[in-house]
Structures are given as structure tokens and as C-alpha cells.
Amino acid sequence: MRLKLSAFAFKRFWDVHAWSGVVTSLVVYFMFVLGAVVLFYEPLTIWEEPLKQKPMPVGISLQAPLDLAKTLPDEFYYYLPKDGRGPHKIAFYLPDTTSWRMWWLDLEQQRLIPQRELAAAYVYDLHYLWHEVTGYALQYGAGVLVFGFLLAIVTGVLIHLKDLIPQLNQFRPERSRRVVWSDLHKVTGVLGLPFQLVYALTGTLMALAPLLFQISVGPVFGGDELSAVKTAGALIDDPPPRNYGQPAQPLTLDVLTAKALEREPRLMPESFVFRGFRRELGTVDVRGPVAGVPFGDGVVRVRAVDGVVELVQTPDNESAVGKAARWIHGLHTVEYGGLAARLLLFCLAVSGCLAILTGNWVWLERRHARAPSRENLFLARLTAGVGSSAVFSLAMMFMVSRLMPLDWAPRTRVEELTLVIGFAGCVAFALLTRDSTRVWWTVLGTAGAMVLTLPLAALHHSQAGLIGSGHGEPHVVGVEIGFLCIGSALVGAALSIRARARSRTARDSMPADLSPRPVS
């Protein structure tokens, strides 16, 4: 395919590609790094919380763990253990806030244990730039920025349309730095194009879904929020608030689940949402995957006092928007392919990070060659700062999470602060350091060393890991093998960057006639 744009169109697309890329790059890079980690959210939650490493209690009813909680709010979530591991849990938003709280229901000792580990959850929330302090504001900002990134992808394809195929696998590491960055940018950009396109598109829609929902309720649904929720499907979780009537005694959860399964036998219950708890019009959503349907999560809503089915939402009876929402959600959260697909997507996310960073470096090399400026120097240092600190701050947070006592109440806040301080400190270090290359190898090397020692630090809380004395739990062992691989890769990258920087310094200090000339 050899399509050539007019000079005018090429120039315009080039400018849009370069500016949208450089404006969105660092935030999107941060989201990509967190996304790569979030791919392993479930194993990470098992690794970080020893309670989830134990087998689940057998032969108990659905209702029994729930009865441990003496006081419950009107609306709460109840989760069953996954893959036969760990205790049941309940969670809810504190009334009139977006603060989410969770408790483990420990049947053995008949007690509620508050959630004491949130490292993986922070990574998950920050991937969408969501935080309870900032609410949806930052998330919407992230959605807009990812849309800008989408623009960079589309214009990137347009300006390279004439030679897209030759650039598929042209990587020339022996050439000058500018050519190497350019080749890396094109190879990772072109080969990872479907991945980046799908994730940018689905990510934008997921981040902006609540906003799009709110602004469409009036003009599209005539203000009928309930009908809007039914249409939106998987993108919107909560129906609008309603009056659930006078207090009343509900049926047990086992009976309600049986009634839901009578109506939809393919449903495999994983969690329950109680609304209007212990009220005459209160409901229970029985939620879980629907057997045999791709990305096929379903909900059966039953009335808690008599088990009357109010709603059955499965892939067979959803709206077109609901179907699109299911695919958007399923594609973005990788509800297919198991561990193998997640490992492949991890590699693609790393390659996406490379595409973003090399884009900035190409911009800097081109601009610097024309006219060095303070803005370019600032961007170079900021790229080094954000690029390296995203990895460093995560390593630091996981390390601190392993070193603090599990039952120490402020530990979740300390984890959060560690992430913020680690990130800000690194960026400040990069902005104050003359040599950006030094920032890269120092910070990546330190992060790598920390990641390599995580399995050792994890012994503080659990013996189920790679070097623990207990019975190895496959998820924990897997996560720790992952840490060893990532740590080694980071240390290897740091050593390689340092060696190249030193050889370049030595070459630059040679008399001009002895210095090898880079091929460009």
C-alpha cells in the first residue's frame, strides 16, 4: 500500500501527531505502566494479602458469612471467594461519599477484618486516574488525554501510510541515536498499533462513561435514569436511588440465589449487590459470568423479601449499547485468554511505553538539532523523571507494603503516601540533574534492586512464596517469579544505559580524528 498525502495534509497531520503526542505522552505513559501492572491485579491481591492465600471454608451456606456483619448499610456488596481461595468479603461506600471500605468475613474466628492492604487497588484506581480525594475530575481529564493520544495514533498512521509496511520491522541499532529512537518508535508503534488503538479507544470510553451517561440522560432518555442505566449495560454500575419502603425481613441469600438461578441457570454467581437492605422493596443483584458467552457477565435482580425476579440482564437480552459496553469492558479488562494473554499484553504494554517515550525523544532530537532551548531541556528532564519514577514509585510502594506490620492501621495511607512521595521525589531529582541518562540508570537500577528483593521482604507476612518455608501458593510464587524477571530486566537496562553513556563520554573526549563517527 503506497498512499501519499499532499504536502499540506502531511504537514498538518505531522503537527497534530507531534503536539498531541508530546502533550499527552507522559500521563498516558504513566497509565500504560500502571495498566501493565493491573493486568496481574488478581494474583497481586493474593500475593499481598495472606488471608487470600488460604483455601476457602467448605460446606458453608452463602448466608452464614454475611451474618457475621451485625450492622450493614442500605447498600453494600458481598463477594464470594474466587477460585476456592480466601474468605468472603463485604464492601460499601461510606454514606454520601466516594470512600470505599471493605471487610473480610473470617468464619474461623467469627470476626470482621478490615481491609489492610491496598497496594494493588491503588494501582488499579490510579490507572484510571481515579482517587477518592479527586473523585471523577481527574478520571475525566484522563479520558480527554487518552482521546488526545488516540488522535496521535491516527495521525501517526496517516503520516506513515506511504511506508507503513517497510517500517514494520526496520530496527537498526548500529545507527545514530536519532535513527535508533525513530526506528524504535515506528516498530513499536506500527506493530502494536491494534493494541494501542483498542486500548486508547476503550480506555477513553470507560473513563468518560459516567460523564457521557449523565449528559445523555436528559436529551436521549427524557430524564428517565432507570431506562438509561438499563441501556448503558456494563459501563454503568449503579441504578438511580429510590425509596425501598418500610423495614422487612428478607429471605436468606441461599434461597434468593436459587431463585435467580432458576431463571438464569447459566449464571455463575460471583458477587451480590444489596440495595434497600432489610426493607420491603429491597433488591439483591446476583452477578457473575454467563457460561459460554464471550465477556458475558450477567445480572439477575431479585426482590429480597419474596424472591420475585425484577430484572434479568444477560448478553441475550441486552441493548445494542449494552452489547458494545460488554465488548468495551471485556476487551479492556482482558476477559479472555487467561494468563498467556495477560503475559502477551504485558509485553505489548511495555512496547507501548517504549513507543511513547521514543516519540518524545524523536521530538527532542529533532528540536535540539534545530535550536536547543530551555523548554526542550525541561521536557527531556521531565521525560526522564516521569519515565523512571513511574517504575520506581511502584517498586517503593510494594516494598513499603511488605515491610509494615499487616495490622498497623495507617498502613494503607502510608502506602499511598509512599507512591506519591516516591514519584514526586524522582521527578524532582530528574529536574535538578543535568544528565538525564544518569537519572535513567540510577532510578531504574534502584527500582530493579528493590523489585528483586521483594520476594525476600514478602517473607515478613507470608511463607507461601518462592523462598518461603510454607506450602507454595501458585499465584504467590508466580508473582514473585514475575518480580525476579522484571527486577533483572530493570537492573540489566540500567547497566546497559550506564555502559553506553560511559562509552559515549569516552568517545566524546577523544580527539576528533580518533572518534568513531556514527552512521546516520
Place this chain on the structure above:
Amino acid sequence: MTESLSLVLLFFTAALFYGTDTSGGRRRFAAFEPSYRASVARLIATIALVAAARNWYSVESGPAAALFTTVGMMTMATLFALLTPLFPRFMRGATVACVPVILVLAWLRVVS
């Protein structure tokens, strides 16, 4: 077993497509230099690609198999494009080693 077999098949597919591609008028892997060999290699690569997708389809749905194959090909192709110029012998060796590995994994998949 299914995962390993599909991954190795995708790696092999990417290797053959990469190796038969031309750079400066020459095939990237010299073994595919006469064009008839390149054609045969591409045919084998296509068969391996279909086999990888079919293998995944046996455990998951059609869309999941298509997605897995696409994601796998993107990853393996990136791997080859970036690593072969740096470690050419290792990548060629890995490609050759794929053949017995695929046969052993396929046999284990059949008997298990």
C-alpha cells in the same frame, strides 16, 4: 499445554514471516534466500498461525481465539523486529528449536 503450544506456534509463525521478509534486497534469514524456500516458509507460517488459533479455539470461544492470536502475533513480531538485529544467532537458534518443541508439545497435547 494449550497455552505453551499456541505461544510456540505463534513464535514460529512470527519467525518465519520475519525471516522471509526482505531488507535491502536480501531475506532477513539467509536460509530463505531462494524465493521458493521463502514461499514454502510462508505457507508453513500460515499453517502454524491457523493451528495456533485452532488450538486456542478448542478451549475458548472463537472471538477469544481470534483476539489471542492477534495479541500473540503483535507481541512475537515486535520481539523479532527488536531482538533479531541485536541477537541474530540466538533468534535463529530459537526458531530452529521451535520445530522439535512444537512436535513434543503437540504430541503431549494429543495424549493428555
